Amino acid sequence: MFIRKPSDIVSSEITSEEIYRQRRQFLRVGGALLGAAALPVWFSDDAAQAATPAASFGPSLGAIGKSKYSTGETQNSYEQITTYNNFYEFGIDKSDPAANAQTLRTRPWTVTLEGLVQKPRTLGIEDVLKLVPLEERIYRLRCVEGWSMVIPWVGFSLSALLKQVEPLGSAKYVEFVSQADPAQMPGVRSGVLDWPYTEGLRMDEAMHPLTLMAVGLYGRVLPNQNGAPIRLVVPWKYGFKSAKSIVRIRFVEREPRTAWVKAAPAEYGFYSNVNPAVDHPRWSQAKERRIGEFFKRATLPFNGYADQVAQLYSGMDLRRYF
Numbered sequence: 001m002f003i004r005k006p007s008d009i010v011s012s013e014i015t016s017e018e019i020y021r022q023r024r025q026f027l028r029v030g031g032a033l034l035g036a037a038a039l040p041v042w043f044s045d046d047a048a049q050a051a052t053p054a055a056s057f058g059p060s061l062g063a064i065g066k067s068k069y070s071t072g073e074t075q076n077s078y079e080q081i082t083t084y085n086n087f088y089e090f091g092i093d094k095s096d097p098a099a100n101a102q103t104l105r106t107r108p109w110t111v112t113l114e115g116l117v118q119k120p121r122t123l124g125i126e127d128v129l130k131l132v133p134l135e136e137r138i139y140r141l142r143c144v145e146g147w148s149m150v151i152p153w154v155g156f157s158l159s160a161l162l163k164q165v166e167p168l169g170s171a172k173y174v175e176f177v178s179q180a181d182p183a184q185m186p187g188v189r190s191g192v193l194d195w196p197y198t199e200g201l202r203m204d205e206a207m208h209p210l211t212l213m214a215v216g217l218y219g220r221v222l223p224n225q226n227g228a229p230i231r232l233v234v235p236w237k238y239g240f241k242s243a244k245s246i247v248r249i250r251f252v253e254r255e256p257r258t259a260w261v262k263a264a265p266a267e268y269g270f271y272s273n274v275n276p277a278v279d280h281p282r283w284s285q286a287k288e289r290r291i292g293e294f295f296k297r298a299t300l301p302f303n304g305y306a307d308q309v310a311q312l313y314s315g316m317d318l319r320r321y322f
Helices: 017-035 045-050 078-083 096-103 125-131 158-165 259-263 306-313
Strands: 110-115 121-124 135-142 147-157 173-178 198-202 212-217 231-233 246-252 287-290
Touching: 078 147, 110 125, 110 158, 121 125, 121 158, 125 158, 125 212, 135 231, 147 158, 158 212, 158 246
Parallel strands: 110 246, 147 287
Antiparallel strands: 110 121, 135 147, 147 212, 173 198, 173 246, 212 231
């Protein structure tokens, strides 16, 4: 099968993502209305969560603390979080990762920290998990296509991991490299992106306490389709910034060229902060639809985390540095 890169496709050939999502949502809602007339609650996250046996969530991560950074918003169900994903290494449709990611082998797994550091290291995932106590953080996830979720991640602040290697003063950025094994990841055999998937943060963004390394959700081991065994979560940025299945972390002096910046620089900038005032070239970002809901809600600046992170961008033109 031939898959064209984003740069090969002219705008006139592309159905607006907003229209596409509306069609998909309409079909889902129509089916739900036909089948749920006798149910007391429509789209009840609590009911959906209760209906899923805990054992099906995967192995427990044990004792997990509660985080002061969590939102009090209603969480999406485990089923919603694990069956509606962007993970192009396993396919470009939202349902592809859940269908295909069982081929990913997450043990053994190592993460290499290298570049402008005093003490480069390669750590096994078990060693990473021993570095700091795990905690649950209920974060909003906002995607550039106009949808969002509230997810109970389990993990630790990225800064705790980065401090292990003592970054040099010349390190201005952190680059994240994902696994890219075509034998395990069928999407890597396509040319839809320049593999491996890479992402990056400025050093102060990476060291911010909100920036999370996630290893689980709902108290259980992270499912493959959600970026197992370890992934980045940057809650004030669009979801594609949160690299999945990370194998390498590099400390560099210059801004790294990330996967989507290379693929479509006019559409996906390096900073990618959630900004309702800056539209994607093909659709508005002013509103979003929470998965499981029919009506849209207003998109919040920095995805609702402005009080914590807006000062990182003081004086910057966020229309230029999008």
